[in-house]
Amino acid sequence: MPKVASFRANSVIYFEGDVSDKIFVLQKGRVTLKYTDIETGADVHDMIAMGEFFGVKSALGRYPREENALVVEDAQVLVFAVPEFEQFASANSRIIIKMLKVFSNQLRRIHRQVENLMEKQEALSPEAGLFRTGEYYLKNRMYSQAKYVFGRYLTYYPAGKQAEVSARHLEAAETALVRYGDGKGPAIATGGSAFAPSRSQTAERNPEAPPRKPDPAPLSDAAKSYYNAVSLFSQEKYKEALGEFKAIMEGGGDSEYGPKAAFDFGRSLYMLQQYDLTIKHYTQMVQTAPRHPDLLDILLYLGHSWEKKGDVERAKGFYRKILSMEQDEDHATHIKARKSLKSLEEGARG
Amino acid sequence: MADLAAFTRFARVYQAGEIIFSEYEPGDSFYLIQSGRVKITKIVGEIEKTIDILQPPEIFGEMAILEGTPRSATAVALDSVKVLEFNRANFEVLMMGNPQIALRLMKLFAKRIYDQKRRFMILTLDDQQARVADVFLMLAETQAQVSAAAEQDGEKREFRVTVEDVAHWAGMSSQDVQAILAHFSNQRRVELYGDRIVVKNINDFSRFVSSRRKK
Numbered sequence A: 001m002p003k004v005a006s007f008r009a010n011s012v013i014y015f016e017g018d019v020s021d022k023i024f025v026l027q028k029g030r031v032t033l034k035y036t037d038i039e040t041g042a043d044v045h046d047m048i049a050m051g052e053f054f055g056v057k058s059a060l061g062r063y064p065r066e067e068n069a070l071v072v073e074d075a076q077v078l079v080f081a082v083p084e085f086e087q088f089a090s091a092n093s094r095i096i097i098k099m100l101k102v103f104s105n106q107l108r109r110i111h112r113q114v115e116n117l118m119e120k121q122e123a124l125s126p127e128a129g130l131f132r133t134g135e136y137y138l139k140n141r142m143y144s145q146a147k148y149v150f151g152r153y154l155t156y157y158p159a160g161k162q163a164e165v166s167a168r169h170l171e172a173a174e175t176a177l178v179r180y181g182d183g184k185g186p187a188i189a190t191g192g193s194a195f196a197p198s199r200s201q202t203a204e205r206n207p208e209a210p211p212r213k214p215d216p217a218p219l220s221d222a223a224k225s226y227y228n229a230v231s232l233f234s235q236e237k238y239k240e241a242l243g244e245f246k247a248i249m250e251g252g253g254d255s256e257y258g259p260k261a262a263f264d265f266g267r268s269l270y271m272l273q274q275y276d277l278t279i280k281h282y283t284q285m286v287q288t289a290p291r292h293p294d295l296l297d298i299l300l301y302l303g304h305s306w307e308k309k310g311d312v313e314r315a316k317g318f319y320r321k322i323l324s325m326e327q328d329e330d331h332a333t334h335i336k337a338r339k340s341l342k343s344l345e346e347g348a349r350g
Numbered sequence B: 001m002a003d004l005a006a007f008t009r010f011a012r013v014y015q016a017g018e019i020i021f022s023e024y025e026p027g028d029s030f031y032l033i034q035s036g037r038v039k040i041t042k043i044v045g046e047i048e049k050t051i052d053i054l055q056p057p058e059i060f061g062e063m064a065i066l067e068g069t070p071r072s073a074t075a076v077a078l079d080s081v082k083v084l085e086f087n088r089a090n091f092e093v094l095m096m097g098n099p100q101i102a103l104r105l106m107k108l109f110a111k112r113i114y115d116q117k118r119r120f121m122i123l124t125l126d127d128q129q130a131r132v133a134d135v136f137l138m139l140a141e142t143q144a145q146v147s148a149a150a151e152q153d154g155e156k157r158e159f160r161v162t163v164e165d166v167a168h169w170a171g172m173s174s175q176d177v178q179a180i181l182a183h184f185s186n187q188r189r190v191e192l193y194g195d196r197i198v199v200k201n202i203n204d205f206s207r208f209v210s211s212r213r214k215k
Helices: A056-061 A082-090 A093-117 A126-139 A143-156 A163-179 A201-205 A221-234 A238-251 A257-271 A275-288 A295-309 A312-325 A332-349 B005-010 B088-097 B099-123 B128-146 B163-170 B174-186 B202-212
Strands: A003-007 A012-014 A022-036 A043-047 A068-081 B011-014 B019-021 B029-035 B038-044 B047-054 B074-077 B081-087 B157-159 B190-192 B197-199
Touching: A003 A022, A012 A022, A022 A056, A056 A082, A056 B099, A068 A082, A082 A093, A082 B099, A093 B088, A093 B099, A126 A143, A126 A163, A126 B038, A143 A163, A143 A221, A143 B019, A163 A221, A163 A332, A221 A238, A221 A257, A238 A257, A257 A275, A257 A295, A275 A295, A295 A312, A295 A332, A312 A332, B005 B011, B005 B081, B005 B088, B038 B163, B081 B088, B088 B099, B099 B128, B099 B163, B128 B157, B128 B163, B128 B174, B128 B197, B128 B202, B163 B174, B174 B190
Parallel strands: none
Antiparallel strands: A003 A068, A012 A068, A022 A043, A022 A068, B011 B081, B019 B074, B029 B081, B038 B047, B038 B074, B157 B197, B190 B197
């Protein structure tokens, strides 16, 4: 049970630096908290309101008190030990929430003060930081982590400075993951990023590296809408992505992003489990664009779609076709086709 | 443990190795671990450092409740992990129904506020040598908190930190910190090793820092 305690005017309830597990509530009189503002060095007096708790933070964490609690007028306080306070607070959620808000305001304030004082070297923009995190994982062969981070980059910065590079890195990570698995295979060179290095050691590390490439040209409108759609796809918003890819395809005109969008339109259909439509779309693509750079993957999705529809023979046919077209056993699509074919053949046996 | 049965719709499962969130990613949710362990890492210079390994019923990502600040570290599932994911919108509902969690969060905030204030104290020092020395004082204080009974060899203290770590806390470049540490080493105040830094007289550092602090 909390105890009632009385203090005379001009006495001190606790001193700065004291360590104690006592928490107080003001019931009568006047108490002020005196402390030095860490930023300005000025003395601050905070008057405690009637019914207000004080000494909570230091008691909870058993930290030294940060202020002197001075009695201005004869005062009566309720004194809680930490377990008593916890018991009381558990039955009074509103009080905890109120305190949490006070704490979070204090935390926000001190956090900002610290940030402001940090040297500029630490101040990497979130966009640049995220990109560099992805590069780090890619370089260190942590492909699934790299895949996650570049996927996030495209989600948040579809028209970002590094959207195109991130999309390439994402693909490289996916490929390496299938081909070698996490932690294996060669490190993937990420090249210079367009973001300024935060520390000069970037240059020291690789003294013979060519000078950094200038920032890539700003993205064209076509590229922006394409990466916006890719971003939606990476967020698993396939329906929205589908609409965007369709618009790019139908907009015609763009020779680079039109065909890319056509491929991704099919992938979106597949993710939406529209297997008939996937087959229709890709079959048409194979006929009209037999030299599409993603042809092998198109065939793979055709195989998968047939497999989903239960037509194992046709699926196998597509997988075999891929294996005959691309004989490099380390090619990502070759590996995927080989795995799919194997599992179908084993399934038939089992 | 509080009764969280009503919150199953917030449950998320991560496989070992899967990233829960990445450093620099904007964040708007925080997590309560229900099972499995979560590793908190940060890329410092060219090394990914493990800052903490958390287990049930710990909370992480709580800074996101404050505002949409980017994540300051990466959270990775160490085993198969089950968490409850909350955001600012359902935060109050959770706290109202689970004062135990609210209390835990309150203690976490108290710790964060103290940690940040201590960091701030370092950064307000104008003298760069004092800043570096104060980083070691801060580390000595946390080490003392972790295990008051730990064997301490008189005034000598050993720290498992790198120059990069010290530079981070001092808010200085690694080069500057390296130079200052070399100077301290010449003065035989510290010993530098590949994986640790030894401060030969922590009280000497303490006196040095207070003499440089503005009164």
